[in-house]
Amino acid sequence: xxxxxxxxxxxxxxxxxxxxxxxxxxxxxxxxxxxxxxxxxxxxxxxxxxxxxxxxxxxxxxxxxxxxxxxxxxxxxxxxxxxxxxxxxxxxxxxxxxxxxxxxxxxxxxxxxxxxxxxxxxxxxxxxxxxxxxxxxxxxxxxxxxxxxxxxxxxxxxxxxxxxxxxxxxxxxxxxxxxxxxxxxxxxxxxxxxxxxxxxxxxxxxxxxxxxxxxxxxxxxxxxxxxxxxxxxxxxxxxxxxxxxxxxxxxxxxxxxxxxxxxxxxxxxxxxxxxxxxxxxxxxxxxxxxxxxxxxxxxxxxxxxxxxxxxxxxxxxxxxxxxxxxxxxxxxxxxxxxxxxxxxxxxxxxxxxxxxxxxxxxxxxxxxxxxxxxxxxxxxxxxxxxxxxxxxxxxxxxxxxxxxxxxxxxxxxxxxxxxxxxxxxxxxxxxxxxxxxxxxxxxxxxxxxxxxxxxxxxxxxxxxxxxxxxxxxxxxxxxxxxxxxxxxxxxxxxxxxxxxxxxxxxxxxxxxxxxxxxxxxxxxxxxxxxxxxxxxxxxxxxxxxxxxxxxxxxxxx
Numbered sequence: 001x002x003x004x005x006x007x008x009x010x011x012x013x014x015x016x017x018x019x020x021x022x023x024x025x026x027x028x029x030x031x032x033x034x035x036x037x038x039x040x041x042x043x044x045x046x047x048x049x050x051x052x053x054x055x056x057x058x059x060x061x062x063x064x065x066x067x068x069x070x071x072x073x074x075x076x077x078x079x080x081x082x083x084x085x086x087x088x089x090x091x092x093x094x095x096x097x098x099x100x101x102x103x104x105x106x107x108x109x110x111x112x113x114x115x116x117x118x119x120x121x122x123x124x125x126x127x128x129x130x131x132x133x134x135x136x137x138x139x140x141x142x143x144x145x146x147x148x149x150x151x152x153x154x155x156x157x158x159x160x161x162x163x164x165x166x167x168x169x170x171x172x173x174x175x176x177x178x179x180x181x182x183x184x185x186x187x188x189x190x191x192x193x194x195x196x197x198x199x200x201x202x203x204x205x206x207x208x209x210x211x212x213x214x215x216x217x218x219x220x221x222x223x224x225x226x227x228x229x230x231x232x233x234x235x236x237x238x239x240x241x242x243x244x245x246x247x248x249x250x251x252x253x254x255x256x257x258x259x260x261x262x263x264x265x266x267x268x269x270x271x272x273x274x275x276x277x278x279x280x281x282x283x284x285x286x287x288x289x290x291x292x293x294x295x296x297x298x299x300x301x302x303x304x305x306x307x308x309x310x311x312x313x314x315x316x317x318x319x320x321x322x323x324x325x326x327x328x329x330x331x332x333x334x335x336x337x338x339x340x341x342x343x344x345x346x347x348x349x350x351x352x353x354x355x356x357x358x359x360x361x362x363x364x365x366x367x368x369x370x371x372x373x374x375x376x377x378x379x380x381x382x383x384x385x386x387x388x389x390x391x392x393x394x395x396x397x398x399x400x401x402x403x404x405x406x407x408x409x410x411x412x413x414x415x416x417x418x419x420x421x422x423x424x425x426x427x428x429x430x431x432x433x434x435x436x437x438x439x440x441x442x443x444x445x446x447x448x449x450x451x452x453x454x455x456x457x458x459x460x461x462x463x464x465x466x467x468x469x470x471x472x473x474x475x476x477x478x479x480x481x482x483x484x485x486x487x488x489x490x491x492x493x494x495x496x497x498x499x500x501x502x503x504x505x506x507x508x509x510x511x512x513x514x515x516x517x518x519x520x521x522x523x524x525x526x527x528x529x530x531x532x533x534x535x536x537x538x539x540x541x542x543x544x545x546x547x548x549x550x551x552x553x554x555x556x557x
Contacts, residue, residue, distance in 0.1 A: 055125045055149035062154075063117045063132055067161040071117030073196035074159065075101070075361075077110060077131040080124070085111035088121040092193055095183025099193075100360045103484045110483045112361070114196045123147045132157045135172070135198030135363055136395045137165060139429070162429060163397055166200070166230075170368045170397075171380045173201030175236065175250050175291065176313070176351035177362065178215040187226040187233055194231040197363035201231075201377050203250060205238040208259040211267030221253045221288075225377065232377045238293065239283075240265055243522065244276045245298030248351075251381060252288035263528070272527045273534040275299060277541055280308040289385060291349060296335030299519060301512040302545040304339055304346070311384065312336050314348035315365050315391040315488055317357040337441035338511045340469050340493055342552055343502030347387035347408065347492050359484075365393040370406065383408075387492035394487025395429040400472045400494065407492040416498050419461040424472055426456040430487070435474040440505060466557065467503045469493040506556035509549050516546045 065072040073092065079085045092114035093099060101112040115132075125147050133140045141157045165172065179190050181204055194202055206217045217224060217235035224235035237249040240260040249256055256279060263270040276299040280290045292300045292312040303309045314336050339346045350365035357364070368390050369383035383389060387408025390398045401423045403411045411420055426432060431452035437445035445460070456474075471494075476487040495503070520542050529535040 056122045057125055057147040057149055058120060058152040059123050059128075059145075059147060060120045060152055060154045061115070061118065061130070061157065063115065063157045063159065065134070065161075066158050067138075067164070072134065072159065073114065073116050073192050074132045074134045074157070075112055075196055076115040076133075077112050077129075079111075079129055081127045081129075086121070086123060086128075087111075087113045088115070088119040090119050091115060092189060092196065094179055094189045094193075095186045097180075100355055101362075103359050103361065105358075105483045105485055108483050110481070114193050114362075116192075125149050130155060130157075132159065134159050134196065136366065136392065136397075137161055137163050137198055162395070163427065165368055165397060166375060169370055169372045171200050171371045171375055171383075172198070172363075172366045172368050173377075173380050173384070174199060174350065174352050174363060174366050175201075175203040175205075175381075175384075176238070176248055176293065176316075177202050177204050177354045178207065178238075178356060179204040179233075179354075180215045181224075181233075181235060182216050182218060188228065190233045191226065191228040191231050193362055194233065195229065199231070199363040199366060200375075201234075201380050202362070203234050203236045203248075205236045205248060206255065206259065207238040207240055208265055209240070210264070213259065217255075220255060221251050223253070230375065234377060236288075237283075239276070239279050241272065241276060241298065243272065243298055243527075244519075245296070245300055246293035247276060247280055247283075247303075248291040248293055249280075249283040250289040250291065252283055252286050254286065256283045256286065256288070269530060270528050271530045271534070273529050273538065275538050275541065277303050277306060277308060284308050289381065291351075292335075293351065293353075296339070300335060301339075301515050301549070302519065302542055304344060305512075305545040305548040306541070309346070311347040311349045311387075312339065313351045315350040315393060315490060316353060317359065317364070334511065337438075338508040341440055341503060341505035341508035342512065342549070343504055345387070345408075345410070345493070345495055347385060347389065348391060348490065349384060349389070350391035350393065365391065367391055368397070390489060390491045392487075392489045394476060394478075394489070396432070396474060396476055396487055396489035397427045398472065398474070398489045398491055399423075399425040400491040402470060402494040402496070405494055407494055410495040410497055412500075413464065413496065413498045416465050417463060418498075419463050420496060421459065421461050422470065424456065424458040426474055426489070428454055428476055428487070428489075430454065430476045430478055432456060432474050432476045433486075435472065438471045438473065440468050440503065441508075464496050464498060467496060467498045467501050469495045469503055504552060504556045506553060509553040509556060512549045513546060513553070516542055516549065520546070 063072055063074050103110040127146050130143045139160045139162050141159055145153055145155055147153055207214050220235050226233050237256055239247045241262050242264055262272050280303055283290055289310045290308055292309050294313055296312045336348050350367050352364040354362050367384055369380045370388045371379040371383050400407055402420050405411050431454050432449050435447045436443050471491050473490040523538050
């Protein structure tokens with residue numbers, strides 16, 4: 001039955017644009033003789049100057065979750081074969097405001113909406129396609145149908161789960177979203193959207209631009225938590241500076257001020273002070289968790305060295321952040337990999353940043369965190385900070401161990417030149433294209449999928465001479481829908497400590513020293529400070545971080 005289901009889904013998952021053109025051609029061919037007869041009849045009659053009124057029919061859609069045996073909300077795409085997208089009036093909103101929901105690539109847009117379990121709407125007669133999805137753990141359901149004049153067309157959607165990660169101890173979540181929670185009932189509306197995406201935990205972050213707060217959150221931390229049917233929404237903050245970078249403050253009990261610095265973020269002052277480190281320090285003192293946003297730009301090496309960073313965004317906007325295209329032998333996602341090469345045991349995280357990226361979709365990327373039987377937001381955040389997680393965009397589920405240790409954990413070896421055993425298990429809906437094993441930022445194994453397998457199991461013993469870290473990452477692609485781009489999955493590191501020594505790579509320490517020199521130059525020449533002592537304090541902080549990396553460099557093998 002499962003193979004039959006997979007085959008059926010493979011047959012009906014056709015390309016958005018290709019399907020449209022193919023169906024348009026098919027309909028034209030099928031109606032060729034009818035059109036010819038109609039033309040002949042028209043020629044024999046007097047011309048009718050009254051334009052014909054468009055004809056309509058009614059569509060009735062019911063969406064059902066076969067796993068829970070209950071109706072469910074979902075993400076929906078509805079279009080006719082002129083590539084006109086349609087949305088029902090009853091689509092899900094937040095605080096009465098419509099949502100931008102779409103994928104966009106190379107100027108092509110796939111418009112979507114979040115739907116309740118039942119909707120009805122009047123549509124012009126013709127042929128349509130309906131695609132219904134519910135996160136990464138369900139098969140999509142794709143149906144073609146016709147709307148006939150003055151008739152009702154019922155469409156029943158039955159969504160089938162292909163994997164239950166929560167049952168295996170993994171909880172999905174995304175801490176970087178922007179929803180306005182001030183309107184009455186907005187939390188319940190957000191939770192229904194999370195249910196539509198099957199995203200268990202989401203945070204909504206307030207931010208600031210032009211002196212105005214955006215996506216205002218009435219409360220923060222535990223006091224802001226709302227839940228429904230095992231889905232949770234919680235409020236946090238995104239601190240922003242255009243040069244020094246952005247930071248997400250999670251699990252804070254109150255708003256940490258200022259919410260942004262610099263001329264574009266504030267109106268009361270153009271000063272670039274307080275710098276990121278000082279604001280992150282306030283968030284940590286309040287009991288918060290701090291993640292470096294958008295790949296660790298700007299001041300990240302300083303904040304990392306001085307101990308106020310708990311993780312870094314690596315997967316965002318359907319791509320690896322700051323990826324080099326210069327070849328296999330260069331470090332990829334450099335901020336994170338360089339941090340790991342300086343001995344930091346720093347988790348990488350995925351972040352959708354809804355709704356400020358090109359693709360405006362909740363659950364564009366997700367973090368699957370191992371929590372065992374503790375299916376709570378507290379356990380999820382604790383596991384995320386410890387790196388017991390993998391990042392994913394798309395239906396790809398990864399498990400990775402070294403000597404039985406899971407992601408985020410450390411294998412301790414008392415002496416060098418010992419072997420460690422790597423085990424990889426990858427499950428997905430589509431055949432993966434490429435899977436790589438990376439050690440200290442270098443690709444050491446690169447697998448292509450010539451057999452087009454959806455599942456991949458691999459075990460290898462690898463000798464270890466000195467302390468290091470391993471990660472696994474893979475890429476896939478849905479050939480039926482190029483607008484959505486590739487799928488990715490990336491593990492968090494498993495660390496190998498040999499003789500109690502940290503992983504140290506000289507090139508990475510130099511990389512950070514160069515970055516900090518740029519910050520020092522900026523603070524001396526271009527940064528705006530209201531008071532001389534603010535500049536002095538900034539330079540003291542930057543030089544303290546520089547001394548940290550200079551000391552690391554002396555310890556590198």
